[in-house]
Amino acid sequence: MDSEGPGEPILTELLLENVSVGALSEVSLVVPAGQIVCLSGPSGSGKSRLLRAVADLEPHGGGISLGGTRQQGMPAHQWRSRVVMVPADSQWWFDEVGGHFPEDAGSRLPSALGFPSEVMGWSVSRLSSGERQRLALWRALSLQPEALLLDEPTANLDGSSTETLETWLLEEIRRRHIATLWVAHDPGQIHRVADAHYRIHGTRLEPVHGGD
Amino acid sequence: MEVIDLAWWKLGLAALLVLALAGTGYLARLGITCSLLIAGTRTVIQLALIGLVLEALFASSEFYWIALLAVIMLLVAGREVVARQGRRLHGWWAFGIGTGAMFVSSFTVTVLALTVVIGPNPWYAPQYAIPLLGMMLGNTMTGVSLALDRLNESVWRQRAVIENRLMLGQTWQQALEDIRRDAMRSGMMPSINAMAAAGIVSLPGMMTGQILAGSPPAVAVKYQILVMLIITVGTGFGALIAVTWGSRRLFDDRERLRLDRLVSSG
Numbered sequence: 361m362d363s364e365g366p367g368e369p370i371l372t373e374l375l376l377e378n379v380s381v382g383a384l385s386e387v388s389l390v391v392p393a394g395q396i397v398c399l400s401g402p403s404g405s406g407k408s409r410l411l412r413a414v415a416d417l418e419p420h421g422g423g424i425s426l427g428g429t430r431q432q433g434m435p436a437h438q439w440r441s442r443v444v445m446v447p448a449d450s451q452w453w454f455d456e457v458g459g460h461f462p463e464d465a466g467s468r469l470p471s472a473l474g475f476p477s478e479v480m481g482w483s484v485s486r487l488s489s490g491e492r493q494r495l496a497l498w499r500a501l502s503l504q505p506e507a508l509l510l511d512e513p514t515a516n517l518d519g520s521s522t523e524t525l526e527t528w529l530l531e532e533i534r535r536r537h538i539a540t541l542w543v544a545h546d547p548g549q550i551h552r553v554a555d556a557h558y559r560i561h562g563t564r565l566e567p568v569h570g571g572d
Numbered sequence: 573m574e575v576i577d578l579a580w581w582k583l584g585l586a587a588l589l590v591l592a593l594a595g596t597g598y599l600a601r602l603g604i605t606c607s608l609l610i611a612g613t614r615t616v617i618q619l620a621l622i623g624l625v626l627e628a629l630f631a632s633s634e635f636y637w638i639a640l641l642a643v644i645m646l647l648v649a650g651r652e653v654v655a656r657q658g659r660r661l662h663g664w665w666a667f668g669i670g671t672g673a674m675f676v677s678s679f680t681v682t683v684l685a686l687t688v689v690i691g692p693n694p695w696y697a698p699q700y701a702i703p704l705l706g707m708m709l710g711n712t713m714t715g716v717s718l719a720l721d722r723l724n725e726s727v728w729r730q731r732a733v734i735e736n737r738l739m740l741g742q743t744w745q746q747a748l749e750d751i752r753r754d755a756m757r758s759g760m761m762p763s764i765n766a767m768a769a770a771g772i773v774s775l776p777g778m779m780t781g782q783i784l785a786g787s788p789p790a791v792a793v794k795y796q797i798l799v800m801l802i803i804t805v806g807t808g809f810g811a812l813i814a815v816t817w818g819s820r821r822l823f824d825d826r827e828r829l830r831l832d833r834l835v836s837s838g
Contacts (some may be wrong), residue, residue: 415739417828436827441741451736453750503741 372427374414374443374507374539379422381413382406387422387565389558391507394537396530398550400568401560407543408448411509414541415445426507426539445509450496452484457495465502472528473498474521489516494525501532507539514549526553575785587612629698638698642679642705649674649713655837656717659724661821662835666720669817673716677810678708681802689798707778707799708806711763715807716814719759723818724834726751734829744823752815759811763804770800 371393379387384406391397399407413420416436424431431439454460458480466480473494487495493516500508513529514522530553533540544550550557557568590612598605629637650671660666682705686692692700727734730751737747770776779796783789824830 416826417735417738419824419826419828432826437738437741437743440739444741445739447732447736447739449732451733453730453733453737499740 371537372506372539374541375423375425376414377423377425379410379413379420379424381418381420382409383563384410384560384565385421385563389556389565391539391541392555393427393506393539394534395555396533396540396542396553398554398557399541399543399560399565400545400550400557405560407560408511411445411511411541411543414509415440415443417445441503442505443507443509444500444503444505446496446500446511446513448511448515450492450499452487452492455483455485456480457482457484457487460495460499462502465498468502469498470528470532472524474524490518490521493517494521497525497529501536504536505538508533508541510540510542512543512545514544514546522549523552529553583616587616626698626702629702633694633698635694635696638696638701641702645706645709646671646675646679649709652713653717653720657721657724657837659728659834659836660720661724661818661833665821665833669814669821670716670720673810673814673817674709674712676813677808678705678712678806681806681809682708685798685802703778704799708803711803712806712810714762715759715811718762719755719811719815720818722758723751723755723815724822726754727819727822727829728831728834731829731831738827738829744819744827744829747829748819748822752819755815756811759815760804760808763800763807767800767804770796776800 373393374391376387376389376391378385381387387410389397399410401407409418412418414424416424416431416439426439426443431443452460458466461480466477469475469477469479475491475495479495484492493513497510497513510529514525517525526549532538542553544553558565559568560566590608594605594608594612597603597608625641629641650667653670653674654660654666657666661669682701683695685704686701687695690700690704695701727748734747734751738744766774766776776796776799778799779789779792782792782795787795821833822830
């Protein structure tokens with residue numbers, strides 16, 4: 361697994377086979393490495409629950425695997441450190457921002473997020489909800505995940521910072537070859553980021569083809 | 573020195589004072605009259621009955637009668653632990669975990685104190701075994717119920733934080749670290765505070781009783797030290813076992829937080 365040679369990354373795709381959770385059933389889809397599959401659907405249709413099932417936070421049926429390794433074949437926390445989910449409302453449990461990150465995360469902080477490197481010393485309570493959301497994405501990415509599950513990652517952001525963040529996320533996802541499942545409701549955003557788009561219709565997932 | 577026996581009619585004088593308090597409470601509409609009278613009556617009846625039981629037990633000194641009383645005390649304490657939790661594990665888990673933790677900690681420590689430290693003959697002599705176990709169970713019960721109540725309540729309140737920590741690849745133990753520490757602290761605090769205040773702010777009940785019964789204070793003090801130390805040990809291990817088992821049960825084998833296993837008793 362660690363035999364990643366220069367310029368030749370191992371491509372790990374996220375595979376869902378006949379997954380059922382809540383009202384959804386027989387959900388099958390492939391998220392190739394470095395690509396973004398968007399999910400949309402009315403609120404309460406089970407988008408977040410599906411992401412939680414992929415992260416193995418919720419009991420579910422069917423099979424999920426990452427690069428051929430089955431979810432149930434490894435300890436749950438190991439699976440979740442490779443398939444990282446970012447919830448719609450991120451949580452912070454230490455007083456300082458830095459406590460939630462690995463040691464050197466401050467120096468590697470990408471400029472696209474718009475934070476000075478002192479942000480690691482800031483108190484969490486002074487962050488706005490948009491700032492928390494951006495830091496939560498960086499927190500997830502600093503774990504070097506192979507797959508990302510994003511639940512409306514730009515929900516708390518205004519127009520211009522949404523696009524900055526999208527560009528940055530896209531670039532990171534492509535460069536690190538992260539298979540990404542992205543829950544979104546804004547058609548404009550789906551159009552900008554998605555390599556494929558599925559919509560929840562009743563109990564099924566239906567592919568949506570272009571021009572949408 | 574012989575203990576002065578109390579005549580029943582003299583207890584009646586104390587009871588009259590309680591009635592006076594109840595009457596005052598009723599006139600002043602304090603809303604405590606009813607519960608005060610019920611609790612007062614319960615005290616008299618329960619203690620009179622246990623007095624009879626202990627008289628009989630001391631007369632027979634058979635092991636199985638002592639064991640039976642010990643088991644009844646344990647089960648009642650287990651029920652009390654369940655009742656004192658705002659949110660508890662569903663089904664028999666709340667009772668099982670609380671009772672199991674108290675059994676392991678208080679019975680082990682009591683038996684150890686009886687056989688190794690005090691050494692009466694036989695080791696289960698009821699004059700020593702029953703009061704010691706009673707004090708152990710009473711305090712362990714408080715510790716275990718406080719710890720479990722804090723654990724379940726914090727997990728319920730901080731479910732989003734716990735799940736977010738799980739999403740970042742933490743193990744369930746890591747995700748629960750702070751909460752376990754808090755739960756242990758709240759279970760242990762009463763015993764630690766009691767030890768800190770003993771002898772200066774408060775004269776503990778057992779020592780007071782022994783002195784009233786004519787023991788030399790030096791002996792009473794040694795017993796009191798022993799009892800406070802083993803109570804703390806029993807409470808600490810009891811709370812530790814309860815928090816360990818209880819928190820394990822809040823997660824399944826895939827390290828998912830299972831709040832569906834908690835029910836609210838309020």
